[in-house]
Amino acid sequence: MRSAVRTALGMLDRLNAAVYYLLGALLAVIVIVVLLQVLVRFVLTSLGVNVAAPWTEEMARYVLVWLIFLGAAVGCRKMQLISLEFVVRGAPALLGKLARIAALALCLVLFLLMLRYGVEFVNVIGRSELSPVMQIPKTWVYWAMPVGASLMIVNTLAFVADAAVEGRDIREHGALSEEA
Secondary structure (H helix, E strand, O other), rough: OHHHHHHHHHHHHHHHHHHHHHHHHHHHHHHHHHHHHHHHHHHHHHOOOOOOOOHHHHHHHHHHHHHHHHHHHHHHHHHOOOOHHHHHOOOOHHHHHHHHHHHHHHHHHHHHHHHHHHHHHHHHOOOEEEOOOOEOHEEEEEEEOHHHHHHHHHHHHHHHHHHHOOOOOOOOOOHHHHHH
16 A cells, blocks of 8 residues: 555656646746846837737736646645744644644645636636637636646645655655755
């Protein structure tokens, strides 16, 4: 049983590593697009060249949406999201563990709701909308929430399974350097 869990966790960690590099690529896209937007709006305009690039703002926004949901999903694997650690660590061991378990359970409920309503949103609203400037289906943007929520669920469950298999205190979490 432990070896099967470790194998599944290893596969998930490889998926997270791929998502991690995708996040780097998405961040690079945002930097390039926003830089281009600044150049077009301010530099070229000050030089008397009137060129419009309205798609840059829209693309930066949509890429940022994906970056947020995928980044949060990867962060769930090692509990690297913002939390009140002093509550969990400052309490007696049993109370701290119970607080962590309750917090993880509440997170899972939230992620399940995000998944459910995200898919519903994609199916109901996303099919009929096009982005105003780039004219792409908004489903490409709206899928960020259910995809991210799915990864958040799997990574949160993986965190719990990893702590159980390794015999670690569930209050402990991984360092950023372990992820890369």
